[in-house]
Amino acid sequence: MRITCTVNGRPQVADSVWAGESLLYVLRERLGLPGSKNACEQGECGSCSVYLDGTLVCACLVLGGQADGREIVTVEGLSNGDSLHPVQQAFVEAGAVQCGFCTPGLVVATHDLLRRVPRPSDAQIREALAGNICRCTGYAKIIDAVHLAAGRMGAA
Ligand code: FES
Ligand code: FES
Numbered sequence: 001m002r003i004t005c006t007v008n009g010r011p012q013v014a015d016s017v018w019a020g021e022s023l024l025y026v027l028r029e030r031l032g033l034p035g036s037k038n039a040c041e042q043g044e045c046g047s048c049s050v051y052l053d054g055t056l057v058c059a060c061l062v063l064g065g066q067a068d069g070r071e072i073v074t075v076e077g078l079s080n081g082d083s084l085h086p087v088q089q090a091f092v093e094a095g096a097v098q099c100g101f102c103t104p105g106l107v108v109a110t111h112d113l114l115r116r117v118p119r120p121s122d123a124q125i126r127e128a129l130a131g132n133i134c135r136c137t138g139y140a141k142i143i144d145a146v147h148l149a150a151g152r153m154g155a156a
Helices: 023-030 086-093 103-116 122-128 140-155
Strands: 003-007 010-014 049-052 055-058 071-073
Touching: 023 049, 049 103, 055 103, 086 103, 086 140, 103 122, 103 140, 122 140
Parallel strands: 003 071
Antiparallel strands: 003 010, 049 055, 049 071
């Protein structure tokens, strides 16, 4: 099947998409957007988090065919050219990135949290990011990064 969608503001077409293929596969393997990571492929880790029509989803749980006619934003779409989004910058500066496998999903999930709750508490951060598993950092620096981003975005 052919899929026509908008990804990070650009019209995209993917041909010969198999009916059982995930949106994550389409993004990474057909559209050349490897930012979203495949760490579990079963909705358990959040590494593949993207926006689908403005809603945070696990791209590994969405069929490619379901993206037809819809708008997707990936971690690549949050930056402005070479300028990192404040959430991305905060993760770097807070040392919230080690292997980096979880980071794209955490960045998108944090972006989603901060547009709903501009100054979240630790408990709100933990709840919002509960679906994003990090095997490296122990989460303390991730929470630091969210507070850092929130402070900067609130000051902007
Ligand atoms: S790869 Fe999608 S939730 Fe883990
Ligand atoms: S930095 Fe390695 S899984 Fe989070």
